[in-house]
Amino acid sequence: MDGYAVRGAGPWRLGGHVAASSPTPPELAEGAAWSITTGAAVPVGTTSVVRDEDAVLVGDLVQGPAEVGRHIRRAGEECAANEMLLPAGVEVDPPVLGVAASVGLNRLTVIPQPRVAAVVTGDELVHQGPSGPGRVRDAIGPMLPGLITRAGALTTPVTHLADDRTALIDTLRSADAELIFVSGSSASGPADHLRPALSALGAELIIDGVACRPGHPQALARLADGRLVVGLPGNPFAALTAFLTLGVAAILRMRGLPLPSLMVAPVPGGLACHPRSTRLVPVRVTGQGVVPVGHGGSAMLRGVAAADALAVVDPGPASAIAARLLPLDPGARPWGV
Numbered sequence: 329m330d331g332y333a334v335r336g337a338g339p340w341r342l343g344g345h346v347a348a349s350s351p352t353p354p355e356l357a358e359g360a361a362w363s364i365t366t367g368a369a370v371p372v373g374t375t376s377v378v379r380d381e382d383a384v385l386v387g388d389l390v391q392g393p394a395e396v397g398r399h400i401r402r403a404g405e406e407c408a409a410n411e412m413l414l415p416a417g418v419e420v421d422p423p424v425l426g427v428a429a430s431v432g433l434n435r436l437t438v439i440p441q442p443r444v445a446a447v448v449t450g451d452e453l454v455h456q457g458p459s460g461p462g463r464v465r466d467a468i469g470p471m472l473p474g475l476i477t478r479a480g481a482l483t484t485p486v487t488h489l490a491d492d493r494t495a496l497i498d499t500l501r502s503a504d505a506e507l508i509f510v511s512g513s514s515a516s517g518p519a520d521h522l523r524p525a526l527s528a529l530g531a532e533l534i535i536d537g538v539a540c541r542p543g544h545p546q547a548l549a550r551l552a553d554g555r556l557v558v559g560l561p562g563n564p565f566a567a568l569t570a571f572l573t574l575g576v577a578a579i580l581r582m583r584g585l586p587l588p589s590l591m592v593a594p595v596p597g598g599l600a601c602h603p604r605s606t607r608l609v610p611v612r613v614t615g616q617g618v619v620p621v622g623h624g625g626s627a628m629l630r631g632v633a634a635a636d637a638l639a640v641v642d643p644g645p646a647s648a649i650a651a652r653l654l655p656l657d658p659g660a661r662p663w664g665v
């Protein structure tokens with residue numbers, strides 16, 4: 329506290345000043361006071377600090393309440409010698425970086441951020457103006473760089489491709505990234521080239537569709553050289569759900585981080601279950617539980633843009649009265665639940 333470092337019982341005679349930038353101050357004599365600024369090292373022998381607003385200075389005599397030990401921080405209060413500050417394997421986010429600096433570390437040994445590429449495919453896609461017959465405004469390309477960055481990976485500008493198998497094969501072959509997202513080629517129509525391209529490259533298809541709505545045609549494959557490919561469905565909300573589940577899981581694994589636990593919240597109005605698939609539903613999170621925001625069709629981003637989270641509705645015969653919450657921000661600190 330800004331005030332006076334004092335020794336013993338008052339009143340105290342003012343002897344000097346110590347600032348936060350002062351080198352080690354000398355010892356304080358019994359009955360002496362030094363004016364002090366917040367963060368300064370207290371002079372040896374200080375028994376209390378009297379705050380400015382509690383002190384009365386008459387000539388060079390200081391008076392005020394002096395509770396022993398008050399307003400003095402002890403060495404080792406936050407971390408004793410040899411105590412572990414944080415376990416290995418935590419994410420170096422801003423508070424972790426701050427605490428590392430606060431204890432004087434100059435270097436941290438870290439797992440480097442993975443390099444992730446994004447490829448958006450579709451003959452119909454345009455990047456200016458509205459959608460219309462034969463033209464669909466690309467809504468996935470604008471989302472991917474931010475999502476990848478928030479998930480803790482490094483990325484480059486999005487690559488845009490027409491529905492062309494050779495171009496996709498070339499792009500996958502040459503991408504300088506450990507993980508490549510490809511949107512809009514995940515189904516099995518004549519313009520969907522992801523699976524044939526993966527097969528031409530001799531990739532191993534690890535996940536070939538999931539029982540999740542939206543997002544069921546998503547895919548995960550490993551190329552012969554170990555690089556991973558995640559196929560995102562072309563419907564924009566489906567692409568986002570596939571990113572937040574499969575994509576984030578892949579990135580977290582590459583970063584040496586565990587999957588986050590998901591908090592469970594009540595759904596006062598209930599959410600209809602799908603008999604065989606998990607549903608992901610955009611919801612607002614309120615004090616009473618979660619409320620669907622609507623507009624959660626696989627081609628729609630309106631609902632998720634207004635949502636706080638996605639409710640994970642497990643498959644079942646009826647409706648769910650509670651759901652796990654999948655965060656929309658892949659950079660959010662996980663809850664320890």
Ligand SMILES: Nc1nc2c(c(=O)[nH]1)N[C@H]1C(S)=C(S)[C@@H](COP(=O)(O)OP(=O)(O)OC[C@H]3O[C@@H](n4cnc5c(N)ncnc54)[C@H](O)[C@@H]3O)O[C@H]1N2
Pocket residue numbers: 448449450452453464465466467468469511512513514515516517520543544545560561562563564566626
């Ligand atoms: N016979 C079947 N057809 C489809 C199935 C199926 O199981 N059997 N699944 C449907 C589902 S579900 C989805 S999701 C899509 C996934 O298809 P693709 O990943 O191959 O994507 P496209 O067919 O190219 O696009 C689907 C839809 O999304 C629009 N799109 C694509 N990219 C973008 C973008 N970057 N921004 C905005 N909109 C985009 C595209 O124009 C289509 O309307 O397959 C279904 N079909």
Ligand code: MOO
Pocket residue numbers: 541542543544545561563566626627
């Ligand atoms: O993945 Mo498609 O999920 O339902 O639009």
